Amino acid sequence: MKFKKPNKKWTIIWFISALIFVLAVFPVPSQKPIKYIDRETGQIQIENVYGEQWLNWLYHNPVGEATLWVIAKRKIVTSLYGDAMEKPSSADKIMPFVKEYKVDLSIAQQQRFKSFNDFFIRQLKPEARPIIADSLAIASPADGKILAYENINQSDFYIKGFRFNVDSFLNDKELSKKYENGAMIVFRLAPPDYHRYHFPVSGVTGSSNIKIEGDYYSVNPLALRKKAEIFWLNKREYSIIKSPIFGDVAMVEVGATMVGSMIQTYKGTTVKKGQEKGYFKFGGSTVVLLFEKDQIKIDEDLLTNTSRGLETTIKMGEQIAVKK
Template sequence: MKFEKIKYKNRKTGETLIEEVPGEGFLKFLYYNPFGKLALNAVVKRKFLSSLYGKKMDSIKSAGLIKDFVENYNINMNESIKQISEFTSFNDFFIRKLKPEARKIDFSKNSLVSPSDGKIFALERINDSSKFFLKGDEFSLGEFFKDDKLAKKYFSGTMLIIRLAPVDYHRYHFPCDGKISPSKLIKGDYSSVSPHAIRQNFRIFCENKREYSILKSENFGDVCISEIGATMVGGIVQSYQPNSKVKKGDEKGYFYFGGSTVILLIEKNKVIIDEDILENSKKGIETQIKMGEKIGINI
């Protein structure tokens, strides 16, 4: 497959932009070079490498990387509660909290909002195909959940994939009000969730380490919220209280260093996804999104 830069839509302007990807040359080697694929299978997607790198990002010395990272990727530090000099490590910066006014949450009763910053891709019906992402690979809900009952529940439902790049805000939140279950961990690999990787193998979402929990809501039924681990992601941390009632926009958890993904699975005939997101997805293009932005309404 030919290497192509990652394109996405700026939701506000409608422009098609090229994503600046940290380590893109390395991803190109891993997923478009036969020798890179050998390294991927032998080393890169294994837990020990991501764990080792996560520990490195926890060290005091790693705080020295923050200033250049902020400048190279134009990260708006005016949104952050803490400033560069206050962070004790790169991971401390990576999981930074934002000022309350930094993200405007759509509190309309019938709206579903994005749980995180990132690039969103929608599959209106999970059993439909997408030429860009699926490439003939079968995404199996049974494999994803390791639970046939849940697989049946979400069959023909809607799947929303929100990809967080390393430059994004890495805390994730609840997309609507409801009562949240405990989180279930499924062990797996640590492959990249970059479009470079997904173009090659959509089944990464069934193979990588992941967690999921069920948010019982009044307007959208039982919404499955799943967090996907990836290469160099040192950890998935759930900061919410299980079996509690939560509000739209409340924090659910955060990812340590690396690019990651949040997946929402919604039962059939429960949501109408915003038209711009659907149209871009049909063209194989992700849409840039911020936490709290409306992405759909209830039926």
Template sequence: MKYINLVLLFLAIISCQKEVEPDTKMETIKYIERASGEIQSENVPGEGMLKWLYTSATGKAALNLLVKRKIVSSMGGWYMDSRLSAKRIPEFVNEHRINLNECEFSDIKHYKTFNEFFYRKLKPEVRPVEEGVVSPADGKILAFQSMNDIPSFFIKGSEFNLQTFLGDESLAKKYETGAMAIVRLAPADYHRYHFPASGKASESVKINGHYYSVSPLALRRSLKTFCENKREYCTLSTDSYGEILIVDVGATMVGSIIQTYQAHTSVNKGDEKGYFAFGGSTLVLLFEKGTITFAADLIENTKKGLETTVKVGENIAS
């Protein structure tokens, strides 16, 4: 019976039909479209379900007792890897206005499961690699030139502990006075991620954790989510920008973080590093103090409390 209940809960989550309690309130998430400079409102997939999970007493109970656990995300991964899930692709493409002409295979019939489409490859020419340090993913970015600037963005009481996040005291010490970028991938985004600079990449270190959502609706409530979710990190040793720490953070319904690069080898800026299976996900970049300067527009937008859209290969720092 418990497995039937788990299946029912999972189906409720992916259908996102849960009604929000009447007194539940959550702020509208706004961001800057970098190309135009216009402020946009984000359409958050599953917004009703997320509001229920993160703001109501009953939702929080379900979140902590069940939703954050591996079995729920594993069930989600099983479904998204099954041929049954392929029927969701056309609706997903239409709802999120995904440009199929950018995809390596533009015919959705090529993809036999939803996950095959979710971590689809793009044509190399649609993501040109620019000068300087570039975005490792398509998504929305926050850029903090100093770790001291982080508390100003998130709500009071939402603490970010670098040592807890990395699980390594000496590593935390290395980056505690440096800069940080958070690149958040929404479900509709391209979900392969790439190296932000050229250098030598170490092996990935895995940190076990839960599977909380990394939706902005959840993160605004608690940045500590990053310190509790499943994550992996590697060090990219560069000639021009010091040692960049790249942290891949999983989330609810992300059954897998897949690394496709070869550890202890030299990589070029823009080379693929890996991909996320279904769900929203996040990449965190940590830089040693004084090694980079973020683009002015990204810093200014972050100070205003706004994320900025970025694409793979697009300049974010020099």
């Protein structure tokens, strides 16, 4: 009996397919848990990460990384998922999410929601987030977890020896010079957090944000440990708040995987500390504040925790720094 010689082309295709399958199911190396400091108690906690297995696979598996490059970081994926979160049927996901991540709905202005996104962008009762009254204090613009750097040019960012690139982040070399050796504070909003952001200081700003197009990588530490430059690769928007006390403060909102939109809600150009600026639709996201050199003194606990490689929980309106 005569056997046909295997077709070389199909042999290669079969081999590549088998290799992809093996890599895809290959166990992802275990990652260190995300630890942070609870500011109220001072205790170290471990974060319950939304979509942790998916993030680990995307950023720490060869096939996952290829999928990330080809599909997951693209706008279309985020848009499709965002649209799904607007549908009335998505409201079924709310209560399981609330229970899993211990979201306190008692402080929300409403208790019933039309969709998951309606829940995600919920407004809080004013008394739930009092704004630090001292005019020489800077208020946290958002709920989340915070990293603080006194000198952006001399600080490791997520990875030892890695420096934050302000030029690329602002996409403006002239503007970035203003923040050389200045301070930077990063606020990471995880999916369970309150997702509206507010002005940290009073002052005058433009009537609209400056927008920079980009990708939609995750901003979770599981991703940043592998790719710390995500901040200047992702879509972002910023405004400059001209404060008579704190100088020119850059406030930047950074999009991320599954963040459908960043919606600015403020009107006019004169803004007050604690005033709502806008909100993120579904997904984890980030707000970054940049300050000119020698303008502020960041609260010591935030600096200490950051130097230990630990984020600190923060609530919108809390003091994070004072005038130097």
